[in-house]
Amino acid sequence: MFTIDNYVMAENLEEAYSLNQNRRNVILGGTMWLRLGRKKIGKAIDLSSLGLNNIEEDDEKFTIGCMCTLRNIETNKSLNKYFNGIIAKSVNNIVGVQLRNGATIGGTLFSRFGFSDVLTALLSLDTYVNLYKGGIVPLSDFVNMPLDNDILINVIIKKDSRRASYLTHRKSSSDLPVLACAVSNYDGEWNVVLGARPMKAKLINIKKNYNLTKDDVVEEMLEIIKQNIGFGSNYRGSGKYRQILAEVLVRRNIDEIISGGNHGN
Ligand SMILES: Cc1cc2nc3c(=O)[nH]c(=O)nc-3n(C[C@H](O)[C@H](O)[C@H](O)COP(=O)(O)OP(=O)(O)OC[C@H]3O[C@@H](n4cnc5c(N)ncnc54)[C@H](O)[C@@H]3O)c2cc1C
Known part of the structure; x- marks a missing residue:
């Protein structure tokens, strides 16, 4: 179980980013993975009030905010009309609905876990991550980048008929x-x-x-x-x-x- 000295509800991404440069501070996703560890967190940085929990769609792409849960992407009808529904298929074996209601797409992709179902599925699509400092990077490059203290703002999946x-x-x-x-x-x-x-x-x-x-x-x-x-x-x-x-x-x-x-x- 992790411990937290201070909790900060970030008012904007610049504040969240600058707090996250201190090694003791941590961005919170759904904390499903974090809570398995024993980290002593200085400031826990919550992005929940930044409006990053929506799945938006235009003619060319889906934009998925980092605080969207795996359950949000599993149940989004528009998203799963594309790509033979592989996005939902890639999450529906992940433990159970309760965990998927908590785990976020930001925490999932930023961590680049070797075992990740979602990372595997999204790499087969035309997917990008939007990083606060790093800008928009193809997921296929991001997967091999070293872990740093940037913030994953959202995930972009280009629409096509694949x-x-x-x-x-x-x-x-x-x-x-x-x-x-x-x-x-x-x-x-x-x-x-x-x-x-x-x-x-x-x-x-x-x-x-x-x-x-x-x-x-x-x-x-x-x-x-x-x-x-x-x-x-x-x-x-x-x-x-x-x-x-x-x-x-x-x-x-x-x-x-x-x-x-x-x-x-
Ligand atoms: C018991 C268990 C079983 C699991 N089984 C599977 C499985 O079978 N298949 C699978 O694919 N996955 C599995 N997962 C992983 C899960 O799907 C999530 O990927 C994982 O929980 C991370 O998401 P989170 O929101 O909980 O992240 P958190 O625990 O909140 O954060 C994880 C890390 O990401 C950082 N972070 C969070 N959000 C951001 C952001 N926006 N920008 C930058 N850094 C950020 C945090 O600081 C932390 O370092 C499992 C997880 C658990 C706990």
Whole structure:
């Protein structure tokens, strides 16, 4: 359990950012993850009064405020009309509704957890994070940036007609994933993302206008993935096991995209 000496309801982002430069101070998301630790927090910085808990939409994009909960993104009908609903699919195994009602998208993406379902799914889409000092950065770059004291203001997902599919393998339905896999296809361009390897999610972009009805072309894609994505071991599974799972999940996701079918999870 963490302890907090002082609690500050930030009045604006500049105040929150400057307080966050002190190593003892911490930005609060939903505190679901923070409360598992033992950090002695000097000032806990709450962003709740800054209007960052909305999902906004225009013709080109969705903008999701950092204080939106995972449950907000799971139940947002507009958002889940796109990308074959993979955003909802990527969160609905995360523990239970009670946790998803607390955990925020800001805390989730800023932390860049190796096991993250949401990070894996969003990397397969045209996604950006808007950082207070760092500006708008593609999620595919942000995932490899070192942790710093910036503030993630919101997440931007560009609208397009890409088809997408998301699957995980878990030992039980609400456990952390042993492996997570998202695949999307847009205009002949394939994004394959493997997360919970157990390292951070990795995106491979394959720009080939494959006729993917042929099995041998799927095999060629799997070979590219094998050459470019490594797998590690932990108590949930060995690297070798994850490699085998990856081939199955990639194949099923590609199948689902091509056939419009549903393999479930
Ligand atoms: C028991 C448990 C099981 C889980 N299982 C899964 C799972 O199966 N799959 C999965 O994908 N995830 C899982 N998660 C992670 C969860 O989905 C969230 O990603 C996690 O709780 C972080 O979100 P939060 O809002 O609680 O962040 P917090 O705990 O509030 O914060 C986490 C970190 O992010 C920082 N932070 C928060 N908001 C911002 C911001 N806007 N800008 C900058 N820094 C910020 C905080 O300072 C802190 O360092 C699990 C979490 C728990 C507690």
